[in-house]
Amino acid sequence: MVNFVFLILPLVAGLLFGYLLREKKKVNLSRVTLGIILVLIFSLGFSMGSNNELLNSLPKVGLSAVVIAVLTIAFSVAFVKLVRRSVGLQ
Amino acid sequence: MIKYVVTALVAGGVAGYLNSNWGYVAGDVWVSDYAFNALLMLLLFVMGLAFAMDKESIAKIRRIGLKILVIPLVVALGSILAGIVSGLILGVNVVATAAVSAGYGWYTLAGPLAGQIFGAEWGALGFAANFIRELLTIVTISLMVKVDKYAPIASGGATTMDTTLPVIVRYCGSEALITAFSSGFVLSLIAPFTIVAIASLA
Numbered sequence: 001m002v003n004f005v006f007l008i009l010p011l012v013a014g015l016l017f018g019y020l021l022r023e024k025k026k027v028n029l030s031r032v033t034l035g036i037i038l039v040l041i042f043s044l045g046f047s048m049g050s051n052n053e054l055l056n057s058l059p060k061v062g063l064s065a066v067v068i069a070v071l072t073i074a075f076s077v078a079f080v081k082l083v084r085r086s087v088g089l090q
Numbered sequence: 091m092i093k094y095v096v097t098a099l100v101a102g103g104v105a106g107y108l109n110s111n112w113g114y115v116a117g118d119v120w121v122s123d124y125a126f127n128a129l130l131m132l133l134l135f136v137m138g139l140a141f142a143m144d145k146e147s148i149a150k151i152r153r154i155g156l157k158i159l160v161i162p163l164v165v166a167l168g169s170i171l172a173g174i175v176s177g178l179i180l181g182v183n184v185v186a187t188a189a190v191s192a193g194y195g196w197y198t199l200a201g202p203l204a205g206q207i208f209g210a211e212w213g214a215l216g217f218a219a220n221f222i223r224e225l226l227t228i229v230t231i232s233l234m235v236k237v238d239k240y241a242p243i244a245s246g247g248a249t250t251m252d253t254t255l256p257v258i259v260r261y262c263g264s265e266a267l268i269t270a271f272s273s274g275f276v277l278s279l280i281a282p283f284t285i286v287a288i289a290s291l292a
Binding site for chain 1: 094095098099100101102103104105106107108109110111125126127129130131132133134135136137138139140141142143145148154157158160161164165167168169171172173175176179180182187190191194195197201211213214215217218219220221222223225226227228234237238240241243244245247251252253256257259260271275
């Protein structure tokens with residue numbers, strides 16, 4: 001639960017500041033965010049790569065895991081694609 | 091951009107592996123936990139800022155309203171059903187595969203939880219299946235957006251509130267921020283409950 005708070009607080013703070021600054025000149029933040037994203041992705045890879053328990057489990061359960069991962073993605077995408085228009089989500 | 095993302099992911103993976111298996115240059119907790127969380131908080135702040143400064147995106151969210159909750163609920167249904175189907179295909183315990191799929195990509199939750207309920211082998215599977223879901227979401231995102239505007243959000247499941255959020259916003263635009271975050275948030279909230287609820291059917 002602490003995790004959620006840590007994510008929601010900065011998001012809400014950003015939204016509030018952005019709302020207050022909305023009349024100001026637009027700044028292009030895409031370069032900043034791309035930089036942060038790449039460091040984040042690196043760090044995500046780092047935590048996967050240093051997780052020996054995870055890496056050791058892959059050869060044993062790999063095939064079943066791929067089947068489950070691919071099917072959960074396919075079903076989730078298909079369901080959302082089917083349902084979202086009927087409830088008017090553009 | 092996907093080139094950079096995959097390069098960063100692989101470089102991080104190799105660095106993490108070397109670091110934890112050939113001497114700790116940097117404490118892995120420091121890199122993967124503290125640095126990651128601090129940067130993620132900074133990024134959420136910046137993305138919130140960019141979102142709120144854009145009047146159109148606020149208007150869009152006003153129009154969507156509570157319908158936004160449809161996405162995580164449909165993703166939950168789709169994932170659990172996919173779990174049942176994969177259990178049938180693989181010829182294994184259907185309840186266990188459904189429970190594993192109800193991790194919605196949150197592998198650090200689904201792994202230990204499935205391990206506790208169904209035993210170590212299922213823990214490994216819960217870990218790997220959800221980990222591959224997150225990995226595939228990042229790697230295939232450029233194809234995903236061609237299928238549907240919301241496809242990356244559906245694919246990312248519970249991870250769209252943190253790890254896959256930046257990549258999704260990058261590809262689907264600033265307006266996807268709230269949809270992706272709220273979907274990931276709802277799925278993260280219900281993941282532990284759905285896993286345990288499904289497991290109790292066994």
